[in-house]
Amino acid sequence: MHERVDRLPATLVTPDEDLEREFEARLVESSTLAFRVAFGVLRHREDAEDVAQEAFAKAYRSFRQLRDRARFRAWLVRMTWRLALDRVRTERRRSARELVFESDRPTTADDSTLARERAERLWAAIDELPEKLRLVVVLAGIEGHDMKEVSALLDVPEGTVKSRLFIARKRLRERLSWMVTNTPAR
Amino acid sequence: MDGHEHSGALRDTVLKDAALEREIESALAVDPSPEFIVRIRARVAAEPTPTMRWYSWRLVSVTTAIGAVAIAAWFVWPSARVEPLPTIGVSQTLPETSVVDATPKGEPARVLQAVHPDAPRMTRQQARIVPTLPEVLIPENEKRGFELLLEELHDGKDAAIVARAASRHDAPGPPWLDVQPVVIEPLHDVIVSQGEGQ
Numbered sequence: 001m002h003e004r005v006d007r008l009p010a011t012l013v014t015p016d017e018d019l020e021r022e023f024e025a026r027l028v029e030s031s032t033l034a035f036r037v038a039f040g041v042l043r044h045r046e047d048a049e050d051v052a053q054e055a056f057a058k059a060y061r062s063f064r065q066l067r068d069r070a071r072f073r074a075w076l077v078r079m080t081w082r083l084a085l086d087r088v089r090t091e092r093r094r095s096a097r098e099l100v101f102e103s104d105r106p107t108t109a110d111d112s113t114l115a116r117e118r119a120e121r122l123w124a125a126i127d128e129l130p131e132k133l134r135l136v137v138v139l140a141g142i143e144g145h146d147m148k149e150v151s152a153l154l155d156v157p158e159g160t161v162k163s164r165l166f167i168a169r170k171r172l173r174e175r176l177s178w179m180v181t182n183t184p185a186r
Numbered sequence: 187m188d189g190h191e192h193s194g195a196l197r198d199t200v201l202k203d204a205a206l207e208r209e210i211e212s213a214l215a216v217d218p219s220p221e222f223i224v225r226i227r228a229r230v231a232a233e234p235t236p237t238m239r240w241y242s243w244r245l246v247s248v249t250t251a252i253g254a255v256a257i258a259a260w261f262v263w264p265s266a267r268v269e270p271l272p273t274i275g276v277s278q279t280l281p282e283t284s285v286v287d288a289t290p291k292g293e294p295a296r297v298l299q300a301v302h303p304d305a306p307r308m309t310r311q312q313a314r315i316v317p318t319l320p321e322v323l324i325p326e327n328e329k330r331g332f333e334l335l336l337e338e339l340h341d342g343k344d345a346a347i348v349a350r351a352a353s354r355h356d357a358p359g360p361p362w363l364d365v366q367p368v369v370i371e372p373l374h375d376v377i378v379s380q381g382e383g384q
Contacts, residue, residue, distance in 0.1 A: 027226060035218040049218055053226050060230045119213050126210070141210035172206055 023063050026072050027056060033073065033142065034080045040138035041084035043123060051087055055080040070152055077153045081135055125175040133168035140165055 034055055038048035059066060059076055066072040126134055139150045140161075147165070151158040324332075 023230070027223065027230075031223050031226060032218060035222065036214050036216065039216050040214055045216065045219070049222050049225070052218070052222075053229050056226045057229050057233055060233050118209065122209050122213055137210060138214065141207070141214045144211065169203055169206060173203075176206065176209075 019063060019067075022067060023060060026059075026069070026076075030073055030076055031056070034076050036142045037077050037080045037138065038084045040126075040134075040142070041081065041088060047087060047091075048084070051083045052080055055083055074153050074155050077139065085131075121176060122172075125172050128175070129168055129171060133164050133171070136161055136164040137168045137172070 031052065034052035035048055038051040038055075039045070042048045042051065055076055058079055059072065062075075063072075066075050126137060129137065135154065136150060139145055139153055140147075145153070147158050147161050150165075151161045154161065
């Protein structure tokens with residue numbers, strides 16, 4: 001009996017501890033997603049990290065309402081996107097953007113220059129898209145999200161995601177026709 | 187031939203789409219720095235624990251909403267307010283100093299009921315708050331005349347009433363109304379006469 005009572009505090013978890021533990025789990029699984037969403041807008045690693053960090057701080061403040069995983073991720077994506085757009089608007093003067101292009105292929109000097117140019121053109125084309133289309137393109141491009149996942153993240157029907165993605169890709173193809181025809185096969 | 191061309195175009199589109207997807211995915215395949223999560227943890231640790239904040243916020247908003255609805259109902263709902271009508275059903279006994287007896291001699295004085303019989307009676311507390319105003323007694327004949335006037339107005343005889351009133355206006359008034367106009371003399375003569383006296 002005494003043993004059982006002694007063991008009880010160790011097994012009991014206060015609501016606050018439970019909350020902290022859940023938030024930690026969300027942080028681990030969604031931090032890269034938030035960073036990449038911010039990076040899709042800012043294309044600057046440090047800025048993207050700052051924005052994602054701010055989004056997590058806001059999420060923590062409202063975490064009681066965001067305990068559901070799907071709801072948390074959708075909220076986080078929207079919040080990060082909005083914060084990143086706000087930062088772009090307030091820091092338009094920032095001209096030097098860090099372009100990161102990672103590839104598993106061995107790169108030569110020519111290859112790197114070409115890759116940088118391709119990335120620049122790609123982002124320029126994505127930036128020209130309307131916000132709704134841009135968000136769908138970025139989310140679909142992160143971690144290979146499928147339509148269902150993007151629709152859950154945006155809280156819109158799957159058909160809407162499909163049509164937005166179709167229009168966005170069509171516009172990007174038109175803008176980047178030179179690139180897609182010369183894409184090296186992997 | 188056409189079918190072959192179409193399938194070729196379709197294949198190109200698919201290839202282009204796939205290539206485009208690859209480009210976008212590789213452009214977004216950027217990982218945060220290793221200390222990214224550590225910095226978020228530090229930032230979150232500095233935040234206050236979201237324990238009861240949400241509940242307290244909800245409590246405040248719900249209380250405010252209920253209060254606002256109650257105030258709105260008070261102003262909008264007419265039956266919620268008690269009009270401070272003077273001497274509504276307080277008592278049939280009249281205060282001695284405030285009674286004006288306009289009844290002709292020989293006729294018993296009557297108190298006219300000023301409110302509808304179904305009107306709610308005031309509580310003792312309300313009656314204490316309402317100041318006692320002097321009650322006016324109306325002679326029976328005047329009351330009857332007023333009631334007739336109201337009946338005529340109700341029956342649509344208002345045009346005839348107006349015509350009758352207009353004809354009465356031309357009739358001469360009672361003799362005690364004939365007052366001679368007051369003549370005001372200029373002050374100049376008075377001042378001159380006073381100066382001469384000095």
